[in-house]
Amino acid sequence: MTDTTLHDEIALEQKHVDRVYTRLARLRADAQQAEVDGYQLAKVGNFGSLVERDAMVFHAAKRRHVFDAEHEGLVFGRLDMHPETDLRDEESVARRYIGRLGVRAEDGEPLLIDWRAPAAAAFYRATAAQPLGVIRRRMITSFGERVTSLDDDLLDPNAAAADLRVVGDGALMAALSRAKGTGMRDIVATIQHEQDLAIRSPASGVTVVEGGPGTGKTAVALHRAAYLLYTDRSRFAGGGVLIVGPSPVFVQYIETVLPALGEESATLRSLGQLVPGVNATREETAQVRAVKGSLRMRKVLRRAAEDAPPSNPDGLRMRYRGEWLVLSRRQVEEIRRRVGRGARRNEVRGKAFGEVLDALWASVKERMHIEQSRFDDDLSDHEDFRAFLRNWWPLVTPQEVLSWLADPRKLHRYADGLLSNEEQRQLSRAVRAEPSIDDVPLLDELADLIGTQPKPKRKTRQAQTLGVMGGRRDRVQREADYRDYAHVVVDESQDVTPMQWRMIGRRGHAASWTIVGDPAQSAWIGDAQEPGRARDEAIGRRTRHHHQLTTNYRNSAEIFEVAAEVIRKVSPDLPLPVAVRSTGIAPVHLRTGGDGLAQVVREAVEKLLGEVEGTVGVIAPDAAFRDRVRSWLKADDRVGVVTALAAKGMEYDAVALIEPGLVDSARTLYVALSRATQRLTTVATTDWR
Numbered sequence: 287m288t289d290t291t292l293h294d295e296i297a298l299e300q301k302h303v304d305r306v307y308t309r310l311a312r313l314r315a316d317a318q319q320a321e322v323d324g325y326q327l328a329k330v331g332n333f334g335s336l337v338e339r340d341a342m343v344f345h346a347a348k349r350r351h352v353f354d355a356e357h358e359g360l361v362f363g364r365l366d367m368h369p370e371t372d373l374r375d376e377e378s379v380a381r382r383y384i385g386r387l388g389v390r391a392e393d394g395e396p397l398l399i400d401w402r403a404p405a406a407a408a409f410y411r412a413t414a415a416q417p418l419g420v421i422r423r424r425m426i427t428s429f430g431e432r433v434t435s436l437d438d439d440l441l442d443p444n445a446a447a448a449d450l451r452v453v454g455d456g457a458l459m460a461a462l463s464r465a466k467g468t469g470m471r472d473i474v475a476t477i478q479h480e481q482d483l484a485i486r487s488p489a490s491g492v493t494v495v496e497g498g499p500g501t502g503k504t505a506v507a508l509h510r511a512a513y514l515l516y517t518d519r520s521r522f523a524g525g526g527v528l529i530v531g532p533s534p535v536f537v538q539y540i541e542t543v544l545p546a547l548g549e550e551s552a553t554l555r556s557l558g559q560l561v562p563g564v565n566a567t568r569e570e571t572a573q574v575r576a577v578k579g580s581l582r583m584r585k586v587l588r589r590a591a592e593d594a595p596p597s598n599p600d601g602l603r604m605r606y607r608g609e610w611l612v613l614s615r616r617q618v619e620e621i622r623r624r625v626g627r628g629a630r631r632n633e634v635r636g637k638a639f640g641e642v643l644d645a646l647w648a649s650v651k652e653r654m655h656i657e658q659s660r661f662d663d664d665l666s667d668h669e670d671f672r673a674f675l676r677n678w679w680p681l682v683t684p685q686e687v688l689s690w691l692a693d694p695r696k697l698h699r700y701a702d703g704l705l706s707n708e709e710q711r712q713l714s715r716a717v718r719a720e721p722s723i724d725d726v727p728l729l730d731e732l733a734d735l736i737g738t739q740p741k742p743k744r745k746t747r748q749a750q751t752l753g754v755m756g757g758r759r760d761r762v763q764r765e766a767d768y769r770d771y772a773h774v775v776v777d778e779s780q781d782v783t784p785m786q787w788r789m790i791g792r793r794g795h796a797a798s799w800t801i802v803g804d805p806a807q808s809a810w811i812g813d814a815q816e817p818g819r820a821r822d823e824a825i826g827r828r829t830r831h832h833h834q835l836t837t838n839y840r841n842s843a844e845i846f847e848v849a850a851e852v853i854r855k856v857s858p859d860l861p862l863p864v865a866v867r868s869t870g871i872a873p874v875h876l877r878t879g880g881d882g883l884a885q886v887v888r889e890a891v892e893k894l895l896g897e898v899e900g901t902v903g904v905i906a907p908d909a910a911f912r913d914r915v916r917s918w919l920k921a922d923d924r925v926g927v928v929t930a931l932a933a934k935g936m937e938y939d940a941v942a943l944i945e946p947g948l949v950d951s952a953r954t955l956y957v958a959l960s961r962a963t964q965r966l967t968t969v970a971t972t973d974w975r
């Protein structure tokens with residue numbers, strides 16, 4: 287290949303790319319005009335035209351937003367197909383351009399095919415062994431609107447015309463070697479065959495994707511969400527797609543990917559954010575997680591939810607019309623048991639109050655010369671009676687009930703026969719005012735057990751479900767505790783605790799699922815069977831489609847070898863992914879005495895900042911250590927200091943792992959060691975390998 291050949295080919299592709307951008311500008315202008323026309327309709331003023339206006343503005347704004355989205359690398363692929371395949375152009379070569387969205391010329395000719403469309407599948411799936419009608423696959427790399435390079439795969443040399451040119455080498459390798467920004471990038475231009483199969487797996491049922499570190503599970507999950515929204519927009523955008531990730535840093539890392547894919551109907555939440563009004567970030571130790579995450583907590587919480595409140599009075603004694611009205615503690619507790627059994631305490635308060643009134647009336651009715659209704663009315667207004675009710679059966683919040691577990695004596699009653707003394711001790715000490723990530727499913731469970739006070743029903747406005755009219759975005763507004771998602775994506779599923787599965791399951795009763803994870807990266811030390819059981823309960827009996835990813839695209843082979851060494855010690859037979867990129871740069875392992883640690887860490891991080899253009903992750907064994915390490919370092923946008931647990935799912939150009947020997951399990955260490963794309967430095971005061 288000569289430079290002129292490449293130059294000529296680039297010029298040729300530039301012509302097509304220009305045509306696409308020109309057409310896109312036209313479509314954008316049309317959408318803008320439609321929006322303006324929609325607003326004009328409002329001036330007509332009757333109800334019908336207002337509804338029409340809303341619909342028109344809504345759809346136009348939605349279209350405009352799609353056209354406005356960042357379109358760096360809008361056109362990224364071209365397929366030259368066997369002439370009989372389709373889309374003949376004037377040169378009688380069937381060719382398809384693949385891009386981030388679909389664009390048609392005015393006469394309907396497809397200028398660009400959306401990567402999610404069936405016609406684009408061959409771009410990702412064709413191989414030399416199975417060309418699927420593709421003669422040449424071309425990847426087009428651009429900077430802004432300018433085509434900068436081309437990479438071709440000749441898949442069917444026998445069918446290629448003599449003058450067909452093949453240029454470039456390795457778009458995938460080029461993509462993998464690029465420095466990382468702080469957010470994840472989409473991979474639409476270089477999705478690989480096995481990934482494509484998982485992305486386009488059937489929309490119904492449960493798609494389970496497993497694979498080692500860096501195999502693209504997260505990328506696949508997100509692209510799958512975008513694919514589903516494309517294939518059945520009304521089902522998935524209407525019902526919504528919930529994407530659950532392990533931590534807020536992770537959610538931040540991936541949240542830029544979906545808009546880049548042109549999708550806005552997805553809700554991203556970390557496990558600490560699934561319950562409205564709670565945003566938990568505190569991590570528990572592995573021991574406490576094993577207790578809080580265990581299914582045994584269901585019963586512990588049920589007992590707590592049925593317990594008397596701390597304000598419980600010692601029976602009822604009050605004066606009324608010269609008489610003493612008395613109910614013993616035993617009597618009121620008997621009512622509590624009867625009314626509370628199997629019911630949600632906040633929802634049956636009215637019933638409980640009625641029973642107390644009945645019991646009082648039964649004890650004095652012989653001596654009262656009034657109607658029972660009068661008696662009820664008087665007592666309901668009586669301050670002593672009202673004070674009794676408030677203390678005896680207050681409206682409680684999940685947070686309050688959870689806080690009762692901090693009292694060792696109470697917890698002993700709730701956990702009797704369920705948790706060992708040691709587990710009880712750990713649990714009661716780990717219940718604090720500020721909820722941890724593992725408290726969130728407990729709060730969700732309690733909310734389910736205690737219910738809410740029945741409220742008078744109010745009608746919700748239609749606009750809530752239709753979307754934000756004329757707003758900057760076309761995001762559909764859902765109520766805070768929306769639970770009817772059409773699809774649920776669970777990332778890093780190996781670390782979802784049984785109680786978390788229950789919480790996620792409540793939000794996807796009728797959903798189809800995509801579950802991605804790597805069992806080898808699991809930090810769960812509780813009952814090994816429970817997570818699987820809880821997961822199966824959450825997803826039900828839907829058909830499962832299994833996919834295994836086998837290539838590690840993140841780590842250099844040199845870095846992954848260090849991680850692999852660690853996991854092989856605990857799982858010698860585990861099939862590990864193959865790291866495709868070799869850099870020739872060996873990881874650096876530093877040893878120091880305790881006194882010198884801060885200085886060595888500072889120097890190591892400085893050095894890494896000089897060696898890579900992008901991000902540096904500094905990983906500490908636990909939260910306390912993370913805070914110490916933070917205090918040693920200057921703030922820098924390129925540096926993220928996280929715990930080994932919070933590093934789950936994350937990726938950095940370089941990683942400095944501090945005190946690997948203190949990371950609490952080999953599996954978590956495996957996670958921490960497999961986060962870097964280019965450089966890995968470990969700093970230790972002990973021998974850890």
Ligand SMILES: Nc1ncnc2c1ncn2[C@@H]1O[C@H](COP(=O)(O)OP(=O)(O)OP(=O)(O)O)[C@@H](O)[C@H]1O
Binds near residue numbers: 840
């Ligand atoms: N086909 C691809 N083309 C280009 N880059 C890819 C491809 N597949 C994956 N990558 C890149 O590899 C890196 C790892 O991907 P991802 O984070 O999805 O892996 P993962 O399997 O979820 O990893 P882990 O389990 O370790 O968290 C990302 O930078 C991603 O963009």
